[in-house]
Amino acid sequence: TQLLEQSPQFLSIQEGENLTVYCNSSSVFSSLQWYRQEPGEGPVLLVTVVTGGEVKKLKRLTFQFGDARKDSSLHITAAQPGDTGLYLCAGGGTYKYIFGTGTRLKVLA
Amino acid sequence: DAGVIQSPRHEVTEMGQEVTLRCKPISGHNSLFWYRQTMMRGLELLIYFNNNVPIDDSGMPEDRFSAKMPNASFSTLKIQPSEPRDSAVYFCASRGDRAGYTFGSGTRLTVV
Numbered sequence: 209t210q211l212l213e214q215s216p217q218f219l220s221i222q223e224g225e226n227l228t229v230y231c232n233s234s235s236v237f238s239s240l241q242w243y244r245q246e247p248g249e250g251p252v253l254l255v256t257v258v259t260g261g262e263v264k265k266l267k268r269l270t271f272q273f274g275d276a277r278k279d280s281s282l283h284i285t286a287a288q289p290g291d292t293g294l295y296l297c298a299g300g301g302t303y304k305y306i307f308g309t310g311t312r313l314k315v316l317a
Numbered sequence: 318d319a320g321v322i323q324s325p326r327h328e329v330t331e332m333g334q335e336v337t338l339r340c341k342p343i344s345g346h347n348s349l350f351w352y353r354q355t356m357m358r359g360l361e362l363l364i365y366f367n368n369n370v371p372i373d374d375s376g377m378p379e380d381r382f383s384a385k386m387p388n389a390s391f392s393t394l395k396i397q398p399s400e401p402r403d404s405a406v407y408f409c410a411s412r413g414d415r416a417g418y419t420f421g422s423g424t425r426l427t428v429v
Contacts, residue, residue, distance in 0.1 A: 241417050250321075250408050250420025251360075296360065298418075303348065303372060305418065307360040 211235075212299050212308035220314045224286050229311045231280045231297035238301050240273055240280045245294040287315045323409050323421035330428055335397040338424045341390055342411030350418065351384055351394050352408040360408070366392065399428045 212233045221227055231240070239258040243251035255264050257273035257280065264271045268291075270283040280297055292315050298305035322341040330336050342349050350365040364374040366386045374384070381400070386392040396403055406425050410418040 243418075248422070250410070250423055251418070252420070253417035256417055303367060304350065304362060304365055306362070307352075309359050 212297055212306060214295075214297060214308040214311045216311060217309065218312050218314075220316065221287055223288055223315055223317050227284050227287060227313070229282045229284075229295055229313070231282075231299075231308050233278050233299060235299065236277050237299035238277070239299075240277070241298045241300065241305060242271055242280070242282055243296045243298065243307075245296060246292075251294075251296055284313075287313075289315045289317045291315050321409055321411050321419050321421035323407075323424050325424060326422065327425045328427070330399055330426075332400055332428055333398040334428075335395065336399045336403075336426060336428075338394040338407050338409075338426070340392045340394075340409030340421060342392070342409070343413075343419055344390065346411035346413045346416075346419070347389075348412040349386060349392050350410045350412070351392070352410065352420075354406045354408060354423070363394070396426075399426075401428045404428050 242254045245251040260275045260277045262273045268285045295311045297308040324339045351363040363376045369386045406423045408423045410420045
């Protein structure tokens with residue numbers, strides 16, 4: 209069974225701070241995605257990474273796929289209250305993705 | 318495009334009753350997925366369809382759950398009979414080729 213463990217599970221920080229969220233597995237994935245979910249809504253896709261070692265930037269968010277394609281990280285620079293939400297990684301193959309356990313982030317103004 | 322549309326948004330039902338959740342995927346997306354989300358277990362894949370055909374239903378918890386996709390624009394997830402432990406948020410998502418999922422807003426199901 210493929211499992212994706214995310215850490216930390218919960219994170220509460222002040223506006224302006226930096227943070228990193230981790231997504232780890234013992235399985236190799238052909239691609240990995242990150243989603244953000246706000247209360248009462250479904251997850252929204254942020255990025256897809258497909259190549260080992262790949263780094264993608266989306267404004268203040270930096271995503272990295274591990275060289276062995278088993279792990280990934282999400283780094284947020286100068287967090288803002290609008291970044292608050294549940295961050296989910298998802299490892300995938302041809303048809304389906306398995307979602308991680310999630311990191312619940314709260315950014316305080 | 319209106320995105321993935323799910324109905325109802327909220328459903329409260331009594332134990333033993335039949336519950337039907339509905340989903341309209343994004344036009345042109347050829348894969349459809351049903352997920353269940355709880356605090357304890359996170360997002361669990363229940364079943365997914367490719368070109369209206371069920372490909373993997375190994376995540377369906379038991380025979381009380383069934384899903385259909387009669388055409389490319391409509392899918393249902395049915396629970397009969399419902400039990401309190403089925404209480405969760407149920408998401409439908411669709412996906413085109415080489416794309417990420419687009420999720421609906423979910424149906425919050427409460428079985429009392």
